[in-house]
Amino acid sequence: MLIFNHETLGQRVLFGSGKAAENLAAEVARLGAKRVMVIASEFEAPIARKVAAGIDVALDYDDVAPHVPIEKAEKARAAAQEHGIDLLVCVGGGSTTGLAKAIAMTTGLPIVAVPTTYAGSEATNVWGLTEAARKTTGTDNKVLPATVVYDAELTLSLPAELSVASGLNALAHCVDSMWGPRADPINQALAAEGIRALNAGLPAVKLDPQGLPGREQALYGAYLAAVSFASAGSGMHHKICHVLGGSWNMPHAQTHATVLPYVLAFNAPEAPDAAARIATAFGSDDAVQGLNNLRTVLDAPRALKDYGFTEDNIPEAVELILPVIPDSNPRKPTAENLADLLRAATAGATPGL
Amino acid sequence: MLIFNHETLGQRVLFGSGKAAENLAAEVARLGAKRVMVIASEFEAPIARKVAAGIDVALDYDDVAPHVPIEKAEKARAAAQEHGIDLLVCVGGGSTTGLAKAIAMTTGLPIVAVPTTYAGSEATNVWGLTEAARKTTGTDNKVLPATVVYDAELTLSLPAELSVASGLNALAHCVDSMWGPRADPINQALAAEGIRALNAGLPAVKLDPQGLPGREQALYGAYLAAVSFASAGSGMHHKICHVLGGSWNMPHAQTHATVLPYVLAFNAPEAPDAAARIATAFGSDDAVQGLNNLRTVLDAPRALKDYGFTEDNIPEAVELILPVIPDSNPRKPTAENLADLLRAATAGATPGL
Numbered sequence: 159m160l161i162f163n164h165e166t167l168g169q170r171v172l173f174g175s176g177k178a179a180e181n182l183a184a185e186v187a188r189l190g191a192k193r194v195m196v197i198a199s200e201f202e203a204p205i206a207r208k209v210a211a212g213i214d215v216a217l218d219y220d221d222v223a224p225h226v227p228i229e230k231a232e233k234a235r236a237a238a239q240e241h242g243i244d245l246l247v248c249v250g251g252g253s254t255t256g257l258a259k260a261i262a263m264t265t266g267l268p269i270v271a272v273p274t275t276y277a278g279s280e281a282t283n284v285w286g287l288t289e290a291a292r293k294t295t296g297t298d299n300k301v302l303p304a305t306v307v308y309d310a311e312l313t314l315s316l317p318a319e320l321s322v323a324s325g326l327n328a329l330a331h332c333v334d335s336m337w338g339p340r341a342d343p344i345n346q347a348l349a350a351e352g353i354r355a356l357n358a359g360l361p362a363v364k365l366d367p368q369g370l371p372g373r374e375q376a377l378y379g380a381y382l383a384a385v386s387f388a389s390a391g392s393g394m395h396h397k398i399c400h401v402l403g404g405s406w407n408m409p410h411a412q413t414h415a416t417v418l419p420y421v422l423a424f425n426a427p428e429a430p431d432a433a434a435r436i437a438t439a440f441g442s443d444d445a446v447q448g449l450n451n452l453r454t455v456l457d458a459p460r461a462l463k464d465y466g467f468t469e470d471n472i473p474e475a476v477e478l479i480l481p482v483i484p485d486s487n488p489r490k491p492t493a494e495n496l497a498d499l500l501r502a503a504t505a506g507a508t509p510g511l
Numbered sequence: 512m513l514i515f516n517h518e519t520l521g522q523r524v525l526f527g528s529g530k531a532a533e534n535l536a537a538e539v540a541r542l543g544a545k546r547v548m549v550i551a552s553e554f555e556a557p558i559a560r561k562v563a564a565g566i567d568v569a570l571d572y573d574d575v576a577p578h579v580p581i582e583k584a585e586k587a588r589a590a591a592q593e594h595g596i597d598l599l600v601c602v603g604g605g606s607t608t609g610l611a612k613a614i615a616m617t618t619g620l621p622i623v624a625v626p627t628t629y630a631g632s633e634a635t636n637v638w639g640l641t642e643a644a645r646k647t648t649g650t651d652n653k654v655l656p657a658t659v660v661y662d663a664e665l666t667l668s669l670p671a672e673l674s675v676a677s678g679l680n681a682l683a684h685c686v687d688s689m690w691g692p693r694a695d696p697i698n699q700a701l702a703a704e705g706i707r708a709l710n711a712g713l714p715a716v717k718l719d720p721q722g723l724p725g726r727e728q729a730l731y732g733a734y735l736a737a738v739s740f741a742s743a744g745s746g747m748h749h750k751i752c753h754v755l756g757g758s759w760n761m762p763h764a765q766t767h768a769t770v771l772p773y774v775l776a777f778n779a780p781e782a783p784d785a786a787a788r789i790a791t792a793f794g795s796d797d798a799v800q801g802l803n804n805l806r807t808v809l810d811a812p813r814a815l816k817d818y819g820f821t822e823d824n825i826p827e828a829v830e831l832i833l834p835v836i837p838d839s840n841p842r843k844p845t846a847e848n849l850a851d852l853l854r855a856a857t858a859g860a861t862p863g864l
Contacts, residue, residue, distance in 0.1 A: 159527075159723070159724070159729070160526060160527075160528075160724075160727040160731060161527040161528075161530070162524075162527075162661075162727070163524070163526070164522055164523070164524045164526070165522075165523045165524075166519060166520065166522050166523075166524070167519065167520055168518075168521025168652075169518075169519050169521075170516070170517070170518045170519075170522050171515075171516070171517045171518075171519070171697075172516050173513060173515050173516070173517070173695075174513075174514040174515075175512060175513075175514075175515060177514070187678060197794070210637075273569060299521075310513075341709075342526075343704065343731065344524075344704075344735075346702075347700055347701065347703070347704035348697075348700065348701075349698075350700070351696065351700035355696075366626075370512070370514070371513075374512070374513040375513070378513060378696065382697075393659050412694075431698050436832050437789055
């Protein structure tokens with residue numbers, strides 16, 4: 159039986175290397191905006207100036223901080239109001255997009271997002287705010303950018319190593335979208351397309367960090383990762399990584415890159431359709447083999463023990479992880495099989511063997 | 512270089528066999544609608560009554576006609592206004608959805624569509640109106656249904672033969688989405704998923720017309736066909752079929768079913784990525800072979816000569832078709848290769864040989 163509820167979020171995507179300034183100007187004209195606020199951190203400001211060269215800017219704004227502190231959000235909202243802003247343009251990574259979303263949340267102003275990383279926030283209706291060191295997140299269609307302008311040239315300043323780490327993170331979003339709590343065949347099809355693009359793009363980025371074709375595929379894949387993951391929700395992989403990050407302060411990118419193949423190997427036998435989609439997307443006969451091949455090419459992190467996690471931590475980790483794995487997970491997790499998974503990931507045993 | 516502009520249309524899809532009444536009631540409540548107009552033709556009215564059993568209906572409306580004559584549209588708009596309607600619910604095929612769209616176009620009223628066929632109109636922002644025997648079509652996001660409630664049980668009254676013909680039509684939308692004028696990788700991924708679902712569903716519908724699993728896959732595939740085709744636009748296949756239908760009055764479904772494999776065989780060598788996607792979606796090593804296999808299983812129409820088209824018509828057909836094939840077509844059409852294609856389709860030669 160095919161039963162699902164899927165919400166497709168309406169959004170325009172203008173994709174083209176070297177076309178950001180032209181596409182942004184066309185979009186500002188199409189929306190009829192007269193008072194544009196351009197948001198970019200100090201670090202991103204030079205890129206933003208080039209991208210916004212063809213539009214009238216009413217306010218350049220650079221007071222951006224990670225995780226969108228509420229005071230920064232309120233200050234930015236006041237600035238938007240004070241300057242009679244009618245369109246928010248954010249140029250940058252997740253924090254910059256996040257600040258634009260925080261303004262849109264209370265003002266209803268439309269956003270045109272111009273991402274410079276693979277963060278993916280630009281393709282979702284998820285907002286986040288930090289107050290007194292506590293992060294709150296939620297969803298609201300008002301914060302979904304009306305348009306995203308993707309230009310792979312803007313990602314060239316992202317170092318190859320960081321690009322690959324961020325791309326593997328996007329890959330984890332795609333894989334986990336196959337069995338997240340709201341997984342459905344539409345998410346799975348988009349996630350598979352994301353895997354295909356990331357599998358093509360990331361090795362090319364590693365090989366030729368200044369080449370555009372790899373960057374384009376990686377950026378396109380990261381977009382699909384965000385769309386499918388926001389719709390499907392966190393699956394087993396993200397629940398594990400969240401616990402390891404929160405309780406043992408494990409590094410984000412390395413933890414994701416290490417854990418993913420073990421989760422895939424864990425679930426694949428009980429999720430033959432998803433496994434077949436993933437295998438095809440990797441251009442491989444087998445999903446786990448396809449992911450292993452990519453990790454080898456990328457020289458990806460291989461063992462949690464290299465990042466401070468030890469066998470001794472496993473019992474506590476199992477206790478924390480087991481209750482938060484969603485019921486949608488294709489293979490039922492138990493204290494035993496979860497401990498086995500973590501043991502293999504800690505040691506860096508070949509996943510799937 | 513990856514360059515594209517893609518507009519994703521925002522829409523909720525609630526999919527589940529036997530769940531239409533429940534899903535519709537939940538959706539009416541979520542939207543806070545108080546004055547619902549239920550649109551269904553006389554023929555569809557019994558289905559509509561069951562589907563709407565759980566909601567308060569302010570107006571039952573059945574004055575539906577094919578191609579949405581403008582007088583019918585205006586009468587329906589007046590009725591909606593007179594009854595203070597705040598939500599349109601259409602239960603039926605393309606004509607019924609079309610009337611709801613005609614009302615939404617001028618009133619801005621939201622639509623919840625409950626399709627009973629594979630027409631696909633419910634997933635697009637395309638409207639059509641007929642005035643003095645002339646059909647006008649256009650796009651307007653106001654006519655896109657806010658929500659589609661899919662229930663394969665509602666399609667059981669569609670005879671198997673008609674279901675297969677309509678499903679092959681949806682398949683043609685998927686294939687042509689690979690190289691339509693606005694084709695992009697997102698359309699291609701959704702179209703490939705549509706091919707996968709139709710290839711799984713249609714043989715099951717033929718084998719067991721009252722079985723739900725095949726109907727579900729076919730309905731899901733038809734939805735994706737509509738989404739991808741509305742975004743990509745008419746490609747070579749639809750241009751050919753439009754000319755054959757308009758100038759020689761060829762039957763719609765049979766013409767599409769016959770022409771499709773010849774267009775696929777024509778383009779595949781020049782569109783290796785699209786051909787690979789199509790092949791994978793058919794679960795075949797080769798796109799044309801995959802489509803041929805499906806047509807054999809479905810006992811699909813095979814030759815244009817069986818529907819009144821003759822070799823003598825080919826020169827005139829070439830003259831009409833050649834100028835309307837979009838520039839986006841992967842293989843450049845010429846008078847010669849197009850005549851070859853039509854000769855093969857007229858005779859029913861095995862496509863791809």
